[in-house]
Amino acid sequence: MTEPIQLVDALERIEGEGLASIEAAESLEALEELRVRYLGRSGDLAGLLSRIGQAPPEDRRTIGQAANTAKRRLQEAHTFRQAALESAESAGVAQADLTMPGRRAWEGGVHPVTRVIDEICEIFRELGFSKVRGPEAETEWYNFQALNIPLEHPAADMWDTFYLADGVVLRSHTSPVQARIMETHEPPVRVVVPGLCYRRDPFDATHAPAFEQIEGLAVDEGIDFVEFRSTIEHFVHRFFGRETTARFRPAYFPFTEPSAEVDVSCHMCGGSGCSTCKGTGWIEIMGSGMVHPAVFEAVGYDPERYTGYAFGMGSARIAMLRYGIPDIRLFYEGDARFLAQFR
Amino acid sequence: MKVSVNWLRELAPGIDGSPEDLADHLSMTAVAVDEVHRIGAGIESVVVARVEETTAHPDADRLNLASITVGTDEPIGVVVGAPVRAGALYPHAPPGTTLPGGLKIGTRKIRGQTSHGMLCSERELGLGWDQSGILELPPDLVPGEPLAEALGFPDHVLELDLTPNRADLAGHLAVARELAPEGEAGLVLPSFGSAVDAWNPTWIDGERDVSAAGVRVVIEDPERCSRFLGIVIRGVRVCPSPAWLAARLWALGARPINNVVDATNYAMHELNHPLHAYDLATLRGPEVRVRAGRAGERLRTLDGEEHALAEVSSVIADADGAIGLAGVMGGEDTEVSSATTDVFLECAVFDPLRTRRTARQAGLSTDASYRFERGVDRTDVEKAITRCARLILATAGGRAEEQAVRVGPLPGERTVLELRPSRVRQVLGRSFDREELAGILAPIGFQPANGSGKADDPPLRLFVPGWRNDVTREIDLVEEVARRHGYNRFEGGAFAVRPSSVPDDPAWERAERVRRLFVARGYLEARSASFATARRAGPDAVELRNPLSAEEARLRTDLMASLLDRLEYNLARGRRDVRLFEIGTAFAATGDDEEPPALPLEELRAAFVVTGGREPEHWGAEAADVDLWDLKGLAEELAGDLLGAGVRPVLPDTAERVAEAGLGSVARWLDGEAFELERQGRVVGLAGRVKNSAVDAPRWVAPIWGGEFRLAAVRRDAEAAFASLSPYPRVGRDLAIIVSEKRTVSELEEVIRGACPPFLESVWLFDVYEGEEIPEGCRSLAWRFRFQAADRTLTDEEVDAAMNAVTFALEDKSDARIRTS
Numbered sequence A: 001m002t003e004p005i006q007l008v009d010a011l012e013r014i015e016g017e018g019l020a021s022i023e024a025a026e027s028l029e030a031l032e033e034l035r036v037r038y039l040g041r042s043g044d045l046a047g048l049l050s051r052i053g054q055a056p057p058e059d060r061r062t063i064g065q066a067a068n069t070a071k072r073r074l075q076e077a078h079t080f081r082q083a084a085l086e087s088a089e090s091a092g093v094a095q096a097d098l099t100m101p102g103r104r105a106w107e108g109g110v111h112p113v114t115r116v117i118d119e120i121c122e123i124f125r126e127l128g129f130s131k132v133r134g135p136e137a138e139t140e141w142y143n144f145q146a147l148n149i150p151l152e153h154p155a156a157d158m159w160d161t162f163y164l165a166d167g168v169v170l171r172s173h174t175s176p177v178q179a180r181i182m183e184t185h186e187p188p189v190r191v192v193v194p195g196l197c198y199r200r201d202p203f204d205a206t207h208a209p210a211f212e213q214i215e216g217l218a219v220d221e222g223i224d225f226v227e228f229r230s231t232i233e234h235f236v237h238r239f240f241g242r243e244t245t246a247r248f249r250p251a252y253f254p255f256t257e258p259s260a261e262v263d264v265s266c267h268m269c270g271g272s273g274c275s276t277c278k279g280t281g282w283i284e285i286m287g288s289g290m291v292h293p294a295v296f297e298a299v300g301y302d303p304e305r306y307t308g309y310a311f312g313m314g315s316a317r318i319a320m321l322r323y324g325i326p327d328i329r330l331f332y333e334g335d336a337r338f339l340a341q342f343r
Numbered sequence B: 001m002k003v004s005v006n007w008l009r010e011l012a013p014g015i016d017g018s019p020e021d022l023a024d025h026l027s028m029t030a031v032a033v034d035e036v037h038r039i040g041a042g043i044e045s046v047v048v049a050r051v052e053e054t055t056a057h058p059d060a061d062r063l064n065l066a067s068i069t070v071g072t073d074e075p076i077g078v079v080v081g082a083p084v085r086a087g088a089l090y091p092h093a094p095p096g097t098t099l100p101g102g103l104k105i106g107t108r109k110i111r112g113q114t115s116h117g118m119l120c121s122e123r124e125l126g127l128g129w130d131q132s133g134i135l136e137l138p139p140d141l142v143p144g145e146p147l148a149e150a151l152g153f154p155d156h157v158l159e160l161d162l163t164p165n166r167a168d169l170a171g172h173l174a175v176a177r178e179l180a181p182e183g184e185a186g187l188v189l190p191s192f193g194s195a196v197d198a199w200n201p202t203w204i205d206g207e208r209d210v211s212a213a214g215v216r217v218v219i220e221d222p223e224r225c226s227r228f229l230g231i232v233i234r235g236v237r238v239c240p241s242p243a244w245l246a247a248r249l250w251a252l253g254a255r256p257i258n259n260v261v262d263a264t265n266y267a268m269h270e271l272n273h274p275l276h277a278y279d280l281a282t283l284r285g286p287e288v289r290v291r292a293g294r295a296g297e298r299l300r301t302l303d304g305e306e307h308a309l310a311e312v313s314s315v316i317a318d319a320d321g322a323i324g325l326a327g328v329m330g331g332e333d334t335e336v337s338s339a340t341t342d343v344f345l346e347c348a349v350f351d352p353l354r355t356r357r358t359a360r361q362a363g364l365s366t367d368a369s370y371r372f373e374r375g376v377d378r379t380d381v382e383k384a385i386t387r388c389a390r391l392i393l394a395t396a397g398g399r400a401e402e403q404a405v406r407v408g409p410l411p412g413e414r415t416v417l418e419l420r421p422s423r424v425r426q427v428l429g430r431s432f433d434r435e436e437l438a439g440i441l442a443p444i445g446f447q448p449a450n451g452s453g454k455a456d457d458p459p460l461r462l463f464v465p466g467w468r469n470d471v472t473r474e475i476d477l478v479e480e481v482a483r484r485h486g487y488n489r490f491e492g493g494a495f496a497v498r499p500s501s502v503p504d505d506p507a508w509e510r511a512e513r514v515r516r517l518f519v520a521r522g523y524l525e526a527r528s529a530s531f532a533t534a535r536r537a538g539p540d541a542v543e544l545r546n547p548l549s550a551e552e553a554r555l556r557t558d559l560m561a562s563l564l565d566r567l568e569y570n571l572a573r574g575r576r577d578v579r580l581f582e583i584g585t586a587f588a589a590t591g592d593d594e595e596p597p598a599l600p601l602e603e604l605r606a607a608f609v610v611t612g613g614r615e616p617e618h619w620g621a622e623a624a625d626v627d628l629w630d631l632k633g634l635a636e637e638l639a640g641d642l643l644g645a646g647v648r649p650v651l652p653d654t655a656e657r658v659a660e661a662g663l664g665s666v667a668r669w670l671d672g673e674a675f676e677l678e679r680q681g682r683v684v685g686l687a688g689r690v691k692n693s694a695v696d697a698p699r700w701v702a703p704i705w706g707g708e709f710r711l712a713a714v715r716r717d718a719e720a721a722f723a724s725l726s727p728y729p730r731v732g733r734d735l736a737i738i739v740s741e742k743r744t745v746s747e748l749e750e751v752i753r754g755a756c757p758p759f760l761e762s763v764w765l766f767d768v769y770e771g772e773e774i775p776e777g778c779r780s781l782a783w784r785f786r787f788q789a790a791d792r793t794l795t796d797e798e799v800d801a802a803m804n805a806v807t808f809a810l811e812d813k814s815d816a817r818i819r820t821s
């Protein structure tokens, strides 16, 4: 008897052909045609099964099982292919073009000045500095006299100050917070104070009437100029990199003595002189110095017992240096094209 | 402040090194040098020429022809564009010269006349800014001499960035002292000639009122002027200064005027004492007094400006009225001119504060006021005026009256300060022994004084030199030690970690939480100056007394004011999708008329604005704009995650509560579709749709949404709490009801939660349907329930009972009907 063998062969052939063509179907229409051809009521498989009665009874069971397996496999292949084609179709193309852009969400960004403030504060936090703040509208007393700055004196001209009322100013530096902190806390004091300051400088490429500054203050027994210098040097190395050097120059601030201006070697030219450093090889980054005894006296600290240092730097200016931003106004215009560069 | 390197080298011959080296040395030990200029460079081929005769140009009204000689008899013809005098000397740039400004000189025909080179102005030579005329040269030059050489050029000028404490460095002698290796010991004052160098006056002293040499000097108000010295010189010949003197002034960018005036300027730049010379013949009395200005009094100063005087001003007056602004500028009527024969020379010490007020009142800032405001040396006025008088005698001739006026108390004992080596060590962290300290300080004028301190830590006793009136206490000496030793030599020592008694301000952590949330949701952080225009500032805005402009005349009362400006900036640049947030300070006036005035209220806030697409446009999805439910979702996140607050629609009666929370000025930006963020009965923030009228926006703009909340309401990280996770299975149920439209979801959910047992894990609205099958005035709402107990597996019966209770409650309290389908 050759009939059963022929039936099984035919089954295998139908299954093989069917699976291959279903997997290769290019469209839902083509797939439907294949379904009708192989799995339909008058399809190949049905036709074959109709002939099962011709087989010997002892073989019918085997043939029937094989036919069911073939049918199941074809159905699975059809379902799988149909899903694939449908999803491709719903996505708008017959077949996915994987070079097409994916679905995105809006991306936010942290302001470059914030990034610089955070980085600076973090470096000082590691050295035990806490992060505090103070009012932006300040009394003349805290802005000037408490810091040993006499009013009506050329020294006070160093800060061109906005007035809100008699005796009330917009702070022209973050230094008033020094006095406020020392009045309310006993040494040891170590704080950094980020915040906005105000000066009567109209907006131009390097000036803003309101700009961010970071103040630092450390007071304790036994803090000396050597420690101050090495702390600032440590900061410079951490923030600007090991290859950057710091130098200290005499300066004048009424609330520090000795006072120092701190320069760092120019990262653009490495010190040989360029337009960034105006040919000097150095870039000024902060005013600083040992806290003046008169400031300690004003807040009730014993200047014979305690010493300390203070510093102040323009965070916006440092952000300009870090990111090579040529115009300070970019920070405050809120242009999304600018802000989106800092993610 | 400019100083000439040639001059410094003359005052301290020991000064060595290039101008750049000197600049560097000054910057590192005393005062920053901003720039080093070269003076007299590029004029090497310019020679001194004498104009022999001039004639008018035949074909041009404004031009003249000059015949000049340059040391030989051979005349050279030049065409000049400004008047020149026959017999006078002028700089001649021969053909082939390239002047400092880049101008190339040749032989040119000008309107038919040949000009062999040209005669130059001050500006063309790089000696100053005047280009109005040809520079007339000092008469003592010799025709044919190379000009630069004759003037002692090239020279270098250091531009000092003087700090208020070191105004003494406005004088060359003080700068030379800083630079000279031997310091004070290495200084020499150049001689003006042995005859005049030997001249000394005899001082006629008085406290307030002295007459001598035919002049009376009165200090009416010693508060304004503590010393006033005067010398009379008769029979001077006022004429242009000699070349060496003119060259000193040119180098500093000052213009030589005449030998008498130039002598006062020279002495000022050398010894840092402003001096003034009066034409004695014009002084009525002759008398000079220092007094307060009088209302109604007027004075025309040397610069030709007329000033109305006030009592705040200090004036110099003669017997009839004001003739000068004391310490600031002399008057026009009494100035020295070519007609002057007798001169009254003044050198005084005017009070810093009074001088400052006088200068401010007049709107002037001069070389003199700069120095007096910062304080001059009270102890060496005699030296300065004598030196100036000698220079006048040397250049203008005449005879000085032997008797000279000296009014005001003489300088007392020199100030002595003590410096403890232990204090130096404490502040600087390095030990200096007494000899080292003395060796550092003596060269800059701090000479040892007698006397000794305590035995165990004997301090150095040091005289403070008169020119260092900024040095008043020990710490000032410590700074002198540090800078003269060199700041960068205090090396070694480790940076220290030390404790701080000050806790962190929680505002920074709160700000960081807010920043994280907005950045994660696709917002860009903006920062604004805190000013607001009248349109943006709220009614309680704090006004600035001295604003830079009307745009920046008020402080913002809310941050949305700033963000709406930022939004407009972006919209104006064609950007439709804008998502911004800001964390900053809002200000409000206290409204109190307190004395002294209270600080305005200020509060840290966070705010956001958003408009445009919900997501970036994508080919696979239809673009949708941020809508009310996006805004509400954000408000819910802010409230839930950050503030621990609830969100509810702004009701008509909440205006008062909003105002009470200080958010009234935020509310004015929002229209009716707004929500309040509420915590424990207090409004802490607002969010909603921004009114069309609030933003100057193009027509294509999408709806704009925004909000603002108080930073102090933000919870801190530590306030997050852990709830244990149940290991038992979770059971889900859905429930749909048909209910009157008048029932709000929040009130229905209140009923649902009230009816549920504690094992309700969560419930949320997942479907809303109105339309077919739903009766008029009603809607269908469907919730999904999740039940989970912490301590056991829930049975079907328990959950069914819970759902029955919910159903019953909704039917009973809300007239809802269960929807089955």
Ligand SMILES: [Zn+2]
Binding pocket: A266, A267, A268, A269, A270, A271, A272, A273, A274, A275, A276, A277, A278, A279, A281, A282
């Ligand atoms: Zn550089």
